[in-house]
Amino acid sequence: MGLMPDIAIHPQQQLGNTLDAVGMQGIEMPVLFDAGDGTLQRASAKVDAFVNLVRKDQRGIHMSRLYLLIDEFLGRQALEAGMLASLLQALLDSHRDLADQARIAIHFQPLIRRRALRSGNSGWRSYPVSIEASLGHEGFRLELGTQVLYSSTCPASAALSRQLIQRQFAQDFPADQPLEHDTVLAWLGGETGIVATPHAQRSVARLRVGFASGAPLNVISLLDRVEAALGTPVQTAVKREDEQAFALANGGNLMFCEDAARRIHRVLDADGSIEDFHVRVEHWESLHPHDAVACVSKGIAL
Ligand SMILES: Nc1nc2c(ncn2[C@@H]2O[C@H](COP(=O)(O)OP(=O)(O)OP(=O)(O)O)[C@@H](O)[C@H]2O)c(=O)[nH]1
Structure with a gap:
């Protein structure tokens, strides 16, 4: 294969701006996470990765470098703070003199x-x-x-329901009549006694x-x-x-x-x-x- 042009590294004829963020979103990637029981589980993730571009004379960043590093880290190591810090540092190292900020978002x-x-x-x-x-x-x-x-x-509905149940109880069991344990028990278990639910x-x-x-x-x-x-x-x-x-x-x-x-x-x-x-x-x-x-x-x- 002959020499391939790499226009990303060609100095721009006219100076552009610096850029706050440039990168990729929705990269399909596996992640390994701690399932909480000591085991590592794999999940399918979507990853966004960005660096800034601090050079006005450079046209673009090197997307493939970001992609390959993400694959190297996320695909093989458990998701944890130290790994993510190392990955971000590697993203910056891959864009030395071009970027001084990197961020990554992982959705799974x-x-x-x-x-x-x-x-x-x-x-x-x-x-x-x-x-x-x-x-x-x-x-x-x-x-x-x-x-x-x-x-x-x-809680308000629960209190209002309880009040209605009390009223129903007062109506069904007048104060001047003796309470029968079995009758009250059956009343409590029925829908005509417990008339309201929160x-x-x-x-x-x-x-x-x-x-x-x-x-x-x-x-x-x-x-x-x-x-x-x-x-x-x-x-x-x-x-x-x-x-x-x-x-x-x-x-x-x-x-x-x-x-x-x-x-x-x-x-x-x-x-x-x-x-x-x-x-x-x-x-x-x-x-x-x-x-x-x-x-x-x-x-x-x-
Ligand atoms: N910078 C940039 N690259 C893009 C974009 N869309 C697609 N790409 C492609 O991403 C591909 C990989 O770019 P690089 O990382 O620079 O690839 P490379 O030059 O082979 O890799 P290095 O030698 O590491 O620079 C290129 O073929 C670009 O065309 C874009 O909007 N911006």
Whole structure:
């Protein structure tokens, strides 16, 4: 093969501008992540990678160098902070004198097996995860975005329902008549006694978390802690005994969106490896055609 022209390195006739970011988005790539049980799992990812271009006299960057380095690092090593910092440094080294800032975003959906609440069954949950890492003037920065789906039962609706049940009880069991244990028990188990139920909604917590440098990147452990704090994550395989346990969990975790945001705040704030975060909680109301939303953050603006 003859000599091939390489127009990227040809000096420009006319000086251009420097560029804030140039690179590729949506690169198809495998990633290896810690599944939370000590095993490494592979997932299909889409990767965006960018460097800046600080030279006005150079036409373009060398996309293939970025691609090959991403393949070398992401395809073979587990996703963790040190590896991402090394990858970003390698991207910059591959563009010495051309770039002084690099960033990468990795989007994937880990599939995690989740146990049912009571039966011995289990099923799959998939969480959208975006990991963004950058290296430049301000050093290394690592941020994780993900979301948790859960059920929220309205505390106001629960209190109003209880009031209606009390009224029904007062009507069905007048104060001047003796209570029969069996009759009350049957009343409690019937739909004519428990006349009202609170509304519940599928809800989402969207998280953006910035890690302190050197902190481990354990996505699944973070998801576990947020789900435990909410108490009512959505379920996979559900038998009646699991559904009943879920009803109990909902009754024990009545939540406005404000309550959910504060629960997550407590988890993230207590984690020394998390430097800053932003949380947006959306309750997709069944009472309204609109959603109830609460946001809370530390160090990251809206
Ligand atoms: N810079 C740049 N390259 C692009 C773009 N779209 C496609 N490419 C292609 O990316 C390919 C790889 O570019 P380079 O990394 O410079 O390839 P190379 O010159 O063989 O590699 P090196 O010798 O390492 O520079 C080239 O064939 C470009 O045409 C673009 O918008 N900008």
